[in-house]
Amino acid sequence: MSERYLEDYAVGEVLKPTGRVRVEKAAIIAFAKEFDPQPFHLDEDAGRKSLFGGLVASGWHTAAMTMRLVAGSEYKPAGGSIGLGFDQLRWPLPVRPGDELHIETEVLEVRTSKSRPDRGLVKLRTQTINQNGEMVQELIGTALVPRRPGSKREPA
Amino acid sequence: MSERYLEDYAVGEVLKPTGRVRVEKAAIIAFAKEFDPQPFHLDEDAGRKSLFGGLVASGWHTAAMTMRLVAGSEYKPAGGSIGLGFDQLRWPLPVRPGDELHIETEVLEVRTSKSRPDRGLVKLRTQTINQNGEMVQELIGTALVPRRPGSKREPA
Numbered sequence: 001m002s003e004r005y006l007e008d009y010a011v012g013e014v015l016k017p018t019g020r021v022r023v024e025k026a027a028i029i030a031f032a033k034e035f036d037p038q039p040f041h042l043d044e045d046a047g048r049k050s051l052f053g054g055l056v057a058s059g060w061h062t063a064a065m066t067m068r069l070v071a072g073s074e075y076k077p078a079g080g081s082i083g084l085g086f087d088q089l090r091w092p093l094p095v096r097p098g099d100e101l102h103i104e105t106e107v108l109e110v111r112t113s114k115s116r117p118d119r120g121l122v123k124l125r126t127q128t129i130n131q132n133g134e135m136v137q138e139l140i141g142t143a144l145v146p147r148r149p150g151s152k153r154e155p156a
Numbered sequence: 157m158s159e160r161y162l163e164d165y166a167v168g169e170v171l172k173p174t175g176r177v178r179v180e181k182a183a184i185i186a187f188a189k190e191f192d193p194q195p196f197h198l199d200e201d202a203g204r205k206s207l208f209g210g211l212v213a214s215g216w217h218t219a220a221m222t223m224r225l226v227a228g229s230e231y232k233p234a235g236g237s238i239g240l241g242f243d244q245l246r247w248p249l250p251v252r253p254g255d256e257l258h259i260e261t262e263v264l265e266v267r268t269s270k271s272r273p274d275r276g277l278v279k280l281r282t283q284t285i286n287q288n289g290e291m292v293q294e295l296i297g298t299a300l301v302p303r304r305p306g307s308k309r310e311p312a
Contacts, residue, residue, distance in 0.1 A: 085247070090241030
């Protein structure tokens with residue numbers, strides 16, 4: 001699929017899952033060493049003794065892997081995925097070594113920018129889901145999306 | 157400073173900035189290759205042609221660097237920084253190569269958990285600020301913090 005403009009998003013549309021990412025233990029530890037060096041992200045034993053009961057990925061690692069899935073999806077806004085802000089980011093369940101994640105994205109809102117009529121705002125809910133169908137991250141936010149050049153009609 | 161319990165947080169308190177992180181161009185590109193492979197995060201030229209006018213860090217990279225600063229601060233909750241969820245995450249300005257970031261955190265709310273009286277919830281606002289004093293990320297969220305063992309009194 002080619003790049004999407006504002007006119008190509010419809011409220012209620014569910015963007016089909018695209019790629020998957022397998023979460024390797026080594027990747028969990030490498031991310032934690034660089035960005036979130038807490039015992040339960042670094043070491044199996046420490047994880048077992050924590051309230052997680054095992055080694056778990058940093059939530060920020062889950063967020064970054066989710067971005068990888070968003071960037072690799074077929075639903076790229078023209079000009080790139082530019083997040084303006086998020087109203088919700090939560091991690092209801094931890095991500096563990098061997099998990100396989102995919103995303104599911106729903107379009108919540110589509111509107112033209114008041115200050116810049118050549119672009120618009122698309123509000124999206126992106127769930128990150130593991131191999132058991134459990135949601136491990138929920139992200140609700142608004143992305144900047146250009147209108148189709150020359151477009152006159154209002155977006156759907 | 158030793159680990160903090162719920163009783164050690166007071167509403168309105170501003171936790172002093174601790175470490176700083178210098179954002180290297182190579183680190184921006186390495187993070188982008190792994191998690192957010194969009195042209196304006198990968199390549200100077202592509203950045204110049206984008207609405208950012210130059211190479212910029214992925215917002216998720218800024219979030220991860222912020223977590224590094226949080227984890228390295230002197231204000232560690234006992235048992236680790238366990239984020240339950242965020243009400244706000246935004247990137248009002250991009251982060252560019254050579255920027256130097258620090259954080260400033262304010263305590264917005266402190267309360268005991270209703271379901272688990274041995275722990276509590278601390279709502280925090282963490283600003284990530286560059287070398288010019290400009291806010292590049294605002295994060296408002298709630299962390300799980302244990303009460304001091306044997307504590308009977310209500311938190312401040």
